[in-house]
Amino acid sequence: MATPLNLSVADSALLTKSLPLGLLRTAVQSEAAHDGITPELLAELRMLARTPGLLVACNYGGTLCAAEGVSTETLPLGSAAVALRALAALPNTHTAVISGRSLRDLAAVSRLPAEVHLVGSHGAEFDMTYAYSISMATEAVLQQAATALNESIGFEKGISIERKPVAVAIHTRPATPAVVARVTREAHQIAREVGLFFIVDGSVLDLSIVEPSKDAALEHLRTQLGASAALFAGDADSDELAIATLRGPDLGLHVGDGETKARHRLPDPQSFAKVLAILFELRRAWLFGEDAVGLERHSMIGNGTSTALLTPEAKICWMSHPLPDSGSLFAHILGGDPAGHFSVEPVKASKVLGQRYVDNTMIVETRWADVTVTDYLEPAPDGITSLVRVLSGTGSARIVFAPRPDYANAPFNMEIRGEELHVVGTSDPIILFAPGVSFTVTSDGKHGTATAEVSLAYGPIVMNLRCGDTEPTTPDPAGELARRAAVAHQSRQWVRGLELPDMKPSLVRRSALVLKALVHEPTGPSSRLQPRRCRKGSAAPATGTTATAGSATAP
Numbered sequence: 001m002a003t004p005l006n007l008s009v010a011d012s013a014l015l016t017k018s019l020p021l022g023l024l025r026t027a028v029q030s031e032a033a034h035d036g037i038t039p040e041l042l043a044e045l046r047m048l049a050r051t052p053g054l055l056v057a058c059n060y061g062g063t064l065c066a067a068e069g070v071s072t073e074t075l076p077l078g079s080a081a082v083a084l085r086a087l088a089a090l091p092n093t094h095t096a097v098i099s100g101r102s103l104r105d106l107a108a109v110s111r112l113p114a115e116v117h118l119v120g121s122h123g124a125e126f127d128m129t130y131a132y133s134i135s136m137a138t139e140a141v142l143q144q145a146a147t148a149l150n151e152s153i154g155f156e157k158g159i160s161i162e163r164k165p166v167a168v169a170i171h172t173r174p175a176t177p178a179v180v181a182r183v184t185r186e187a188h189q190i191a192r193e194v195g196l197f198f199i200v201d202g203s204v205l206d207l208s209i210v211e212p213s214k215d216a217a218l219e220h221l222r223t224q225l226g227a228s229a230a231l232f233a234g235d236a237d238s239d240e241l242a243i244a245t246l247r248g249p250d251l252g253l254h255v256g257d258g259e260t261k262a263r264h265r266l267p268d269p270q271s272f273a274k275v276l277a278i279l280f281e282l283r284r285a286w287l288f289g290e291d292a293v294g295l296e297r298h299s300m301i302g303n304g305t306s307t308a309l310l311t312p313e314a315k316i317c318w319m320s321h322p323l324p325d326s327g328s329l330f331a332h333i334l335g336g337d338p339a340g341h342f343s344v345e346p347v348k349a350s351k352v353l354g355q356r357y358v359d360n361t362m363i364v365e366t367r368w369a370d371v372t373v374t375d376y377l378e379p380a381p382d383g384i385t386s387l388v389r390v391l392s393g394t395g396s397a398r399i400v401f402a403p404r405p406d407y408a409n410a411p412f413n414m415e416i417r418g419e420e421l422h423v424v425g426t427s428d429p430i431i432l433f434a435p436g437v438s439f440t441v442t443s444d445g446k447h448g449t450a451t452a453e454v455s456l457a458y459g460p461i462v463m464n465l466r467c468g469d470t471e472p473t474t475p476d477p478a479g480e481l482a483r484r485a486a487v488a489h490q491s492r493q494w495v496r497g498l499e500l501p502d503m504k505p506s507l508v509r510r511s512a513l514v515l516k517a518l519v520h521e522p523t524g525p526s527s528r529l530q531p532r533r534c535r536k537g538s539a540a541p542a543t544g545t546t547a548t549a550g551s552a553t554a555p
Helices: 005-015 021-029 039-049 080-089 103-110 128-133 136-153 177-194 212-224 237-245 271-285 477-496 506-516
Strands: 054-058 093-098 114-120 160-163 167-171 197-201 204-208 229-234 251-255 265-266 299-302 307-310 316-320 328-329 343-348 355-358 366-367 373-375 386-394 396-402 413-417 420-424 428-432 442-443 448-457 460-468
Touching: 005 343, 039 251, 039 265, 039 271, 054 080, 054 212, 054 271, 080 114, 080 271, 093 212, 103 114, 103 128, 114 212, 136 167, 136 177, 160 506, 177 197, 177 204, 197 506, 204 299, 212 229, 212 237, 229 237, 237 251, 251 271, 265 271, 299 373, 299 506, 307 343, 307 373, 343 373, 343 386, 373 396, 373 477, 386 396, 386 477, 413 442, 413 448, 477 506
Parallel strands: 054 093, 054 229, 093 114, 229 251, 251 265
Antiparallel strands: 160 167, 167 204, 197 204, 299 307, 307 316, 316 328, 316 343, 343 396, 355 366, 366 373, 373 386, 386 460, 396 448, 413 420, 420 428, 428 460, 442 448
């Protein structure tokens, strides 16, 4: 059955298929020494790509094309135009160009299709009829300004004067700095005398009947299109009005030199085109789930009060605390790396050889050629979550600890205190005990991330993440094997009390263990989960679990 979402996805597929996306991939893969695309900017682009409704807007001259000038000289960069069109073709994604040019001129020179919203005259012109609403008195003022400019500066070398529907523009790009300074003074004086707004837009000086309103135009588009976040890029002083309105998850970019309130600066339009291409690839991957791991391939660990999910690569991608319905400390499964994860992988890249449950337990082992990770949640008092991760093998492992409490909505700091890593500023204490691990902590201003590399040649590394423990005691790494054995014994003892059917007993046993882990033991006794004994040869009773329960290979 056709639904609005299905139709939107289908339309997007048709539109993007018609675009030369190879040009975007070339832009993304190109390497420039000073393209301004920092790790911090990439991190913000990843977050922005995952917003429900996205608006991408920018100035035209100096941002989407190389420079301002007369219409015949300024065409948009090919990769930038394709990226804007490709973004506009994605579901819940909108693009716009807000320029100082007249709307008619902007449409003619940009050659952008209808799916890209065009706004002219510094944010005043949303449709062509605006130019026809000007009164005769206003026309007379513009004519007076044009005459005065021609008499005062029309003879200057490198200067051209253009009449717009709502302004008189002076193009200064070919002129020398001395001429530009002199022309700017004269034009500013004429604007004051005739009562027009004087706008500096890159190399273009506008004497306009309308005040610069790119900020109002951006807000209007945001409201009209229902965008939950916006990216705005510009190079001129008038663009700073729009950049000043950005908040929350919004992203502002300044292209070129000059003072700006934007958090990030790009050297030229080519770099901005690359940013657009990267944003398109990130958003397309998120919208269409290209990077998503199937839910059935995840493995679950639990202890009767807490649960966590692991990807096939041993990445903790979900763990709520302190209750199953509480906010998640790691939510990578919903929002990728920016939503939080706890990752372990070999330093020497290699494929995962396998992931399995230890027999009759909720302990998961993930193996590479020279690294093995063992994960389990050990029993803890109510309100405390205790995750144990054991790294063993002969190689070296890379650890990334990136908690994001309350679905990345809670800001925090991270401090190294001896062999402990403390998450500071959260409502519950969060401590990672990691003897023998030397972490490096970085911050994006809101959240911290700890990374480390460890050699396993000298013995296992034991990490214990404890959440909600107000009186923590440092666990003894040497006692980890005994703690793991106790967890396994408790699980196996429970399994021995089950009455299993003759058909596929291992699958029923695994389903029962998963159901037991899903039950919150303080409020729901797991003894009720014992499967009924089936008559010989009959199918196993329905357990209500999915393949998620047993994605790790084990009985």
